[in-house]
Amino acid sequence: MFRSRRKRVNAANEAILHTSRLFAGLWGDAELTDNGDVRFTNLPNTLQGLMAVQTWQRQLLGGTMSVNLRLEREVESKHHCVLHFSNGKFRCKGRGDKAQPLLDRLHADTALMAELRRLDLGGLTISISGGKATVALTPYGGGLAFLALPPLQYHVAYPPDQVSMTARALERLERIISGRSGGETLCVAH
Secondary structure (H helix, E strand, O other), X not given: OHHHHHHHHHHHHHHHHHHHHOOHHHHOOEEEOOOOOEEEOOOOHHHOOOEEEEEEEEEOOEEEEEEEXXXXXXXXXXXXXXXXXXXXXXXXXXXXXXXXXXXXXXXHOHHHHHHHHHOOEEEEXXXXXXXXXXXXXXXXXXXXXXXXXXXXXXXXOOOHHHHHHHHHHHHHHHHHHHOOOOOOOOOOOO
16 A cells, blocks of 8 residues: 555656646746655746645545645735635635725736636635735646556646746736735735
């Protein structure tokens, strides 16, 4: 059993590294860390600190490993809320009144919204808590799917045509959250 788990972890590391290398032309070399996350060597200033992180979801007889592109930024807000992108728009889980200015700015960026609607996303969340905003963009593809019976694992291909769209969307999200879009502070109200 341990051997099959080790094989699965190795296959997941290969999958996240392979997917991350698709971004090499934009973000530099992909370097696998000891815990299976990936750092990029030549990120633009707007994306400094971006990591590709493994997220495991186990099910009864198998599961998946998804690649999350994760970026954290300091914001002025100290409250807690989680924004989810689904059905072509962001929705707030938590105190929506506090997140409304950010929601308005996200929805007002028509280029961002068009880009996100074209992307094949497994998920996109923006979590705000304690003065920190975390963007977690999960593309559909690039990960690993596995079954216990029969023992089977396969890489889920990441569409290369999604690479530049994903990069542009992350940069626009970072600018809005950090308040560098249009010169006004875009973080949520206190």
